[in-house]
Amino acid sequence: MSETPQIACDILFAGGDVIDGTGAARVQADVAVTGDRITAIGDLSELRAGRKVDARGRVVAPGFIDVHTHDDNLLFRDANMTPKTSQGVTTVVVGNCGISLAPLILHSDAPPPPLDLLGGSTDYRFERFGDYLDALDETPAAANAAFLIGHSTLRLGAMSDVERGATAGEIDAMAKVVEEAMKSGATGFSTGLIYAPNKAAPTDEIVALAQVTSDGGGIYVTHMRNEGVDIDKSLDETFEIGQRANLPIVVSHHKCAGKENHGRSAETLARFDNARGVQKVGLDVYPYTAGSTVIMVEMVDAAARVIITWSDSRPEFAGRDLSDIAAKLGCTERDAAAQLIPGGAIYFLMDEADVQRILAYPHSMIGSDGLPHDKHPHPRLWGTFPRVLGHYARDLRLFTLEDAVHRMTGLSAEQFGLKDRGVLCEGAFADIAMFNPETVIDSSTFENPTTPAAGIDVVMVNGQVIREDGRVTGARPGRALRRNRA
């Protein structure tokens, strides 16, 4: 007679509903974690565990991946990553919309918009992309991060005047930086073609840099030139870049902005379907009808309502409606907006039916696009993921909970090349969110935008609990993720 060897694990999530991130239906099972990995899933009641977490009545899912963030500097400023980890997010993709903190040394007084969304001039302190990743290795955050190289950042580093296309020499200089960044482990290259430092770049300039990204195995992520009347042309350009440079593309925060474009997501999503036949195409979306970015006078007319999120010249107006401010100042809304620059704003531009159609599209990933340094931020910063789970999946039944989880875990990890993440299986990294499917919901609103979400019980990153019952543990197990490296 031989005795069954007693296997042990560090932490056991016992008796929860396991939603594994692939889209598969939930199963009741235990999940064992040892070191930084998941070591077993199944009936593990015999297993000796260092600690047992009672997961009965809870969902145990992969930690959520926020594929669209501007958290480049939040990783240093709030290493607990509270706006994100409080939602169950365990990995953020930074460097979206053409703006990345690295590589750039800024000598000016203030970074030009929209680079000011990430911090002040002294925050732009990394000469090489790898220096930024090394700094994060030295002072890790609670969550993991993957990295995009921003085109605006590159242009400000390589060009004396960003209001024109780059010369051949400048393209060469930027290409070298991209090559080096890809070698350091960048995930890809991003543009923000609506913004001043990036706008003047012609398609050929973008293709040249996307080609270097492609050679390094990366992806192209874009805030397109136009998300309104000319969205068709912008999709043409985006698909063309993907084809010419032969790399996967991701359209950021897909939307149809402005009243005259409401309803057009039926057409745009059909275009994604067509493109999918010939190239790799992805998109991300946030679950709100309002967007947010720097104050841009030209966006004021298109918006049904504008809320100021911060202003350097008039900080007291943060959180106020632009219409009230204009009345107070005795001028038009456009003039008031111009006076508040540099600053940020929330713009109500979209139609709920479009938001729901895009969210429900089978290939859409969830990305918050939250702006962590805004004084009165858009509520998406603190609410995106629980809102998709609680409001859209549970309450509106737009999709199943399994489908909702897939769009914020497995699908995202696959499209952004995050190795061994986004799924719960034996051998995967132990990035885990345990939540109450009955109560999970966003609590942040346009009035009170920084209220943490409800129903998120335990958040684990690389095998360590970083948050439990609404409190941070102080652990900082987050890693700077290098593309395709574990």
Ligand code: ZN
């Ligand atoms: Zn953007």
Ligand code: CU
């Ligand atoms: Cu963005």
